[in-house]
Amino acid sequence: MAKNINSSVLNLKPINKISFKQRMLSYKRKPLSFLLLIIVGLAAFLSAAALIFLMVYILVKGIPNLTPELFAWEYNSENVSCMPSIINTLIITCLTLAIAVPFGVGAAIYLAEYAKKGNKLVKVIRTMAETLSGIPSIVYGLFGMMFFVTALHWNMSLLAGSFTLAIMVLPTIMRTTEESLLTVPDSYREGSFGLGAGKLRTIVKIILPSSMPGILAGIILAIGRIVGETAALIYTSGSATGTATNVMDSGRTLAIHMYVLANEGLYTNQAWGTAVVLLVLVFGINTLSAFIAKKLGSKKG
Amino acid sequence: MDKFQIQSMNLHYGKFHALKNINLNMQKNKITAFIGPSGCGKSTLLKSLNRMNDLVEGCKITGSLKLDGEDIYGNMDVNVLRKRVGMVFQKANPFPMSVYDNIAFGPRTHGVKNKKQLDEIVEQTLKDAAIWDELKDRLKKSALGLSGGQQQRLCIARALAVKPEVLLMDEATSALDPISTGKIEELCMKLKNEYTIIMVTHNMQQALRVSDYTAFFLLGEMIEYNDTDTIFSSPKEQKTEEYITGRFG
Numbered sequence: 001m002a003k004n005i006n007s008s009v010l011n012l013k014p015i016n017k018i019s020f021k022q023r024m025l026s027y028k029r030k031p032l033s034f035l036l037l038i039i040v041g042l043a044a045f046l047s048a049a050a051l052i053f054l055m056v057y058i059l060v061k062g063i064p065n066l067t068p069e070l071f072a073w074e075y076n077s078e079n080v081s082c083m084p085s086i087i088n089t090l091i092i093t094c095l096t097l098a099i100a101v102p103f104g105v106g107a108a109i110y111l112a113e114y115a116k117k118g119n120k121l122v123k124v125i126r127t128m129a130e131t132l133s134g135i136p137s138i139v140y141g142l143f144g145m146m147f148f149v150t151a152l153h154w155n156m157s158l159l160a161g162s163f164t165l166a167i168m169v170l171p172t173i174m175r176t177t178e179e180s181l182l183t184v185p186d187s188y189r190e191g192s193f194g195l196g197a198g199k200l201r202t203i204v205k206i207i208l209p210s211s212m213p214g215i216l217a218g219i220i221l222a223i224g225r226i227v228g229e230t231a232a233l234i235y236t237s238g239s240a241t242g243t244a245t246n247v248m249d250s251g252r253t254l255a256i257h258m259y260v261l262a263n264e265g266l267y268t269n270q271a272w273g274t275a276v277v278l279l280v281l282v283f284g285i286n287t288l289s290a291f292i293a294k295k296l297g298s299k300k301g
Numbered sequence: 302m303d304k305f306q307i308q309s310m311n312l313h314y315g316k317f318h319a320l321k322n323i324n325l326n327m328q329k330n331k332i333t334a335f336i337g338p339s340g341c342g343k344s345t346l347l348k349s350l351n352r353m354n355d356l357v358e359g360c361k362i363t364g365s366l367k368l369d370g371e372d373i374y375g376n377m378d379v380n381v382l383r384k385r386v387g388m389v390f391q392k393a394n395p396f397p398m399s400v401y402d403n404i405a406f407g408p409r410t411h412g413v414k415n416k417k418q419l420d421e422i423v424e425q426t427l428k429d430a431a432i433w434d435e436l437k438d439r440l441k442k443s444a445l446g447l448s449g450g451q452q453q454r455l456c457i458a459r460a461l462a463v464k465p466e467v468l469l470m471d472e473a474t475s476a477l478d479p480i481s482t483g484k485i486e487e488l489c490m491k492l493k494n495e496y497t498i499i500m501v502t503h504n505m506q507q508a509l510r511v512s513d514y515t516a517f518f519l520l521g522e523m524i525e526y527n528d529t530d531t532i533f534s535s536p537k538e539q540k541t542e543e544y545i546t547g548r549f550g
Contacts, residue, residue: 116358117358185394187390187392187394188394188396188397189356190353190356190388190390190394191390191394191395191396191456191459192396192406193353193356193383194351194353194383194387194388194390194460195383195384195387195406195407195410195459195460195463196380196381196382196383196384196407196410196411196463197380197406197407197410198380201410205406206396206406209397209398210397
């Protein structure tokens with residue numbers, strides 16, 4: 001019996017389903033609406049197409065150049081290995097995050113949880129953060145060169161580069177973290193305070209876990225900027241070809257490596273290969289971060 | 302015996318005079334209900350009892366509020382006060398974690414670390430809140446997946462887990478269906494042997510059914526305070542009579 005009903009339901013023709021004919025008819029009545037559909041459809045298609053074209057172009061040009069020599073441990077002008085740059089990139093990324101995340105998250109916690117609403121200082125900090133995130137990165141690079149490299153005598157080093165990048169990504173991390181803290185419902189805070197939990201415990205145990213996905217999104221954005229940055233690094237961490245053995249060494253990141261190769265014009269093929277590596281690296285970091293975000297998200301239940 | 306003694310208390314939100322010269326003593330192991338139309342200050346008064354109003358900017362309180370003779374706004378540590386005076390909010394607000402962790406949050410805050418002891422507290426408080434049978438198999442599941450009524454009873458259990466002396470309930474049943482409301486009312490009657498309960502309610506029937514004493518508020522003033530039967534059968538003030546018979550509010 002039940003089976004019969006099911007099959008008869010399947011055979012029914014739903015009247016609420018808009019057929020192609022009906023849709024065309026409605027567009028005929030409103031041609032402007034049809035025009036809009038075409039424009040937005042085209043916009044979506046072209047945006048996706050541009051991205052896909054770029055990716056495919058890089059992959060087609062780059063993959064044939066992915067030779068084993070490109071991943072040799074030592075760089076020389078024969079193999080133009082990008083291995084040292086990969087390692088430098090990872091070091092700079094970790095170092096920059098180690099500096100920027102505590103300050104950025106800390107500042108955001110102050111702004112969202114401690115500062116009184118309408119506080120003048122808060123407004124000043126917010127405006128400054130917004131301004132800073134709009135400044136071209138070469139300005140950070142020049143500042144880094146004047147301050148860290150020259151004034152502090154750090155010379156061109158991974159440390160100088162990391163500090164420069166840390167200042168650059170600080171506003172990003174701060175703003176995304178603050179936004180994410182502000183979306184935590186006040187009822188969580190009330191609930192926690194109502195149980196006699198202090199401010200510290202409320203922030204650490206209730207508010208930060210709930211806003212973790214947003215904070216991680218900010219960190220992923222920051223990683224993207226760090227890995228892709230050239231202008232801020234070229235005069236701070238420099239473009240030495242070797243693997244840095246300590247943070248006071250100069251060393252080039254992948255993006256700078258690529259910039260130099262393309263600039264010299266002698267190793268265009270290897271530059272394409274490096275582009276593929278950079279693409280894969282960024283993709284890998286994003287996937288990993290998303291995975292961590294998901295893990296943290298599921299842990300909190 | 303008086304649990305709370307409030308003397309000539311005034312409260313301002315900025316320039317708005319929200320509570321005017323309140324004098325009120327509330328008894329231990331009884332249920333006291335605050336009734337009155339929206340905006341009359343009853344929730345504000347409730348939140349003053351465990352200093353939740355501290356979180357509101359521009360809130361200014363004068364007068365004296367005492368818990369067991371001890372000044373609430375004196376040297377008492379605010380976290381200790383909130384441990385002694387627990388609160389259940391209008392909208393159920395379980396934390397985004399498991400049922401178990403929700404209940405254990407309070408005891409952990411106040412220093413209980415032993416796993417076995419925590420297990421016992423969780424089981425006992427869930428039983429006290431009459432929700433153990435429904436939740437015992439899903440202690441590790443997220444509390445956000447529970448129904449509204451279950452969430453609210455979980456919040457009551459969470460408040461009970463820190464062993465408070467007083468339970469403040471701010472329209473705790475206003476968002477619930479009649480069956481859940483009934484369960485929570487039953488729970489209150491059971492709990493009053495051990496706790497002092499003060500509830501804000503918009504539901505006159507609820508005040509009549511559950512409470513021992515009722516205070517009626519209007520525009521920041523306490524119009525009348527008496528035992529519930531007297532308030533509802535022979536109120537002294539005309540305004541009280543008009544409100545409880547539904548002529549305004």
